[in-house]
Amino acid sequence: MIEDKTPQRTSLAQLGEFGLIDHLTKHFGVSQESTLKSIGDDAAVLDFKDKKILVSTDLLIEGVHFDLAYMPLKHLGYKAVVVNVSDICAMNAKATQITVSVAVSNRFPLEALEELFAGIALAADEYKVDVIGGDTTSSQKGLIISITVLGEADADEIAYRNGAKENDLLVVTGDIGAAYMGLQVLEREKQVFQVNPNSQPDLDAYTYLIERQLKPEARKDVRTLLHALEIKPTSMIDISDGLSSEIIHLCKQSGVGCNLYEDKLPLDPQLINVCEEFGIDSTTVAINGGEDYELLFTIKMEDFDKIKGNPNFTVIGHMVPESEGIHLITRADTKIPLKARGWNALSEES
Amino acid sequence: MIEDKTPQRTSLAQLGEFGLIDHLTKHFGVSQESTLKSIGDDAAVLDFKDKKILVSTDLLIEGVHFDLAYMPLKHLGYKAVVVNVSDICAMNAKATQITVSVAVSNRFPLEALEELFAGIALAADEYKVDVIGGDTTSSQKGLIISITVLGEADADEIAYRNGAKENDLLVVTGDIGAAYMGLQVLEREKQVFQVNPNSQPDLDAYTYLIERQLKPEARKDVRTLLHALEIKPTSMIDISDGLSSEIIHLCKQSGVGCNLYEDKLPLDPQLINVCEEFGIDSTTVAINGGEDYELLFTIKMEDFDKIKGNPNFTVIGHMVPESEGIHLITRADTKIPLKARGWNALSEES
Structure with a gap:
């Protein structure tokens, strides 16, 4: 050998x-x-x-x-x-x-x-x-x-992408956007290093974001959690390409529309700070940044009480008739059509 | 879309x-x-x-x-x-x-x-x-x-590599070596083409060999054939890297040795002609050439009568105690230790 x-x-x-x-x-x-x-x-x-x-x-x-x-x-x-x-x-x-x-x-x-x-x-x-x-x-x-x-x-128990129904609640696990901002921090450090190989980066303010990018975890616990709560998701997908793109997949395959609420998006405080530092809108990052590997799923409205207040889950929207389309409802109560951009597209802009 | x-x-x-x-x-x-x-x-x-x-x-x-x-x-x-x-x-x-x-x-x-x-x-x-x-x-x-x-x-019905026993017969499907010589023909034509892009190759004498290289088939029929003959192979492997190398895999995993007989190797007449043309020994090609995707397997000796004369199968050797080693018995009755060379090694030599 x-x-x-x-x-x-x-x-x-x-x-x-x-x-x-x-x-x-x-x-x-x-x-x-x-x-x-x-x-x-x-x-x-x-x-x-x-x-x-x-x-x-x-x-x-x-x-x-x-x-x-x-x-x-x-x-x-x-x-x-x-x-x-x-x-x-x-x-x-x-x-x-x-x-x-x-x-x-x-x-x-x-x-x-x-x-x-x-x-x-x-x-x-x-x-x-x-x-x-x-x-x-x-x-x-x-x-x-x-x-x-x-x-x-x-x-x-298998949850497909095509099972979401009108009035179902849209739920996301954990928080979103952090993996994308982790990548931005790492790319900035790489450029600094190229200019000055002796620079010692101080990454303390970014540890959570960098960990989300370099060592993401899959949500194997969610299946157990949902089982214990006696919830069968009506549809499910993971967030690899970005929240907006995954919501559109769920909606298209299920034949429904969706209202997503900006003020419900679960963001880590570190993400908000770093978005400010980089001058990037945190909602844009949360919606279009990818690689979080959190799960996005829909549940029946009557299951709401079972997950209410559970720190693992955040209700971020609800499904509507297909004819109503897929929208983000902003903090200012404006209705903006959601577009699939994915993190590559975002990356080209920033 | x-x-x-x-x-x-x-x-x-x-x-x-x-x-x-x-x-x-x-x-x-x-x-x-x-x-x-x-x-x-x-x-x-x-x-x-x-x-x-x-x-x-x-x-x-x-x-x-x-x-x-x-x-x-x-x-x-x-x-x-x-x-x-x-x-x-x-x-x-x-x-x-x-x-x-x-x-x-x-x-x-x-x-x-x-x-x-x-x-x-x-x-x-x-x-x-x-x-x-x-x-x-x-x-x-x-x-x-x-x-x-x-x-x-x-x-x-699953056949592993480690089930061959002493005295089992070693059987190969189809014929071997053709895919390797097909590759030699194609590489020669590529070189001719590079020198003279207007040359029109006449590949009639090589059609079988080229087809074996460019469009090999997997032996999905063998399972059905063996089932109909009521034969359960004691071990099995496919010939992707060359006969010698696969025989050694079977022997090592089964803890046996093997005698392989040169005069039993199934060679297509076209292979023999082209080996002569290229000045390469056809036994070397048959043993070390790979990519034939034929199957190599062992059966109990008492199953011999069931496959005797079957055009799909050729008995090319038999398993011996591990201590006796793995040998090729040549036409001149000489015993040569079999080495795993594989077609890459052969390619470097030729």
Whole structure:
């Protein structure tokens, strides 16, 4: 098998492709009862018994989805798992397994891949997902990560995007916008560093925002919370591309409209401060900034009492007939049509 | 949705990422009973009832795994599905669903992606696998394809790599080495073309070899054939990296040795002719050339009569005690230790 003869920097060319995925995942355990056979054969073997199976996949490309200038590899590995797990959480289901494929150019030594997989292992442990397969290969440029996640749920608990009804309440978990502003802070620091490599950044005022960007968490707890409250969401989606864009997805697929209330948006105090510092409108950030990996869902109006005052949930609007459209109701009580912009579009403006 | 306003060449930047995977897969149907919900939500939803589930994944990188100079995009799409389906066939199981993620640099217009997905659709139809998810994004360089395949099987029919026993017979499907020589022919033609772009290649003598390289098929029929013959393979693997390397995998995981007989290797007459033309030893090609996507498996000796004379199967050796090692028995009755070289290693030599 592969031996690490130069602990400082082992080139991947020395290793060849055979067995690299085995080397990188050899300490990964199996925690799910549904995993019968993990890495090591032509395919993994699973048994979900009478559960339904959820499958989702994401491709992450260096220079497109992440910048290694401020994203440590271990964080990147962790986040890559989280964004996939979040897709399963967004079905009101439980993530159980992932496959991880990685392509790297030869500028990456083995130690870099080990860092990446250390982050993957940490997330796999935190979210109790088994790494059941994968592929490692060389790339022509940069780092490429492809993850497919599997999950399980009972048929009657799965929440789709198309189940929202008129008068349903629109609910979001946690707070929003922080991951986007975390990215703005990091990009500013990167530019400062490029001008003066000796500068020592003081990031104390931004810790929450930076953590939301570099180490987001998937809301695996929401399924349990809702179950305990005896609430079945009528529809659900995760906030990866930005609140407005996800609201529009829910509305289009459900055939309803929506009124979203500006004064209800849950913002962290640090976000408000930093938006002021950057001279950016915090509502714009909350609505169009992405990558928060919070969940957005609708519930029946009669379930309102069950979540009222719960610190995990904020009612931010309600669904209306499709003909009424999708609007933001501002603090000044003006009605503005909501547009899907996503954080990329926002990024170009700011 | 996305409209193709300039049929000749639509830049991906015009489209944005939203909905591109929907556009590319909108004509894809659902053929598997186990697919409850396909593309369009945060995750697909599947139900395999009392079947076990198989999962495998592969990452294909331009310039590493394929060369668009002689690999048409439609063929590439087809082959990308086949190599994944083959991994499920190699478990003696039936492939049922795939997810397809694609990253492309902006040198690819939408029409190129449509060609790629036309090939994926063709293979999905041929192998009755549903495309249930995916991701499309931009890359910094070249084309990247990541496919995860799911399959199903009854628990007692799954064949692992570790079940081979002493005295079991080693069997291969079809013929081997052709895909590797097909690649040699294509690389020679590429060089000729680079010297003289007006040259008209006459490839009639190489059609079978080229087809094996450009349009390989996965042996989905073998599971049915073996079932009809009432044979349960004791171990199984597919030949992606070369016969010798796969034999060594089977032996190591099963804790046995093997005698492989040179005079039993099934070679197509076209392969023998072209090896002569290129001055390459056909046994070397058969043993170390890869990408044939035939299946290699072991059966109990008492099952020999059931497959004797069957044109789909060739007995090429038998398993021996681990202490006896893994050897090729040549036509001259010499015993040579078998080494895992794989087709990349071979390629460097030739």
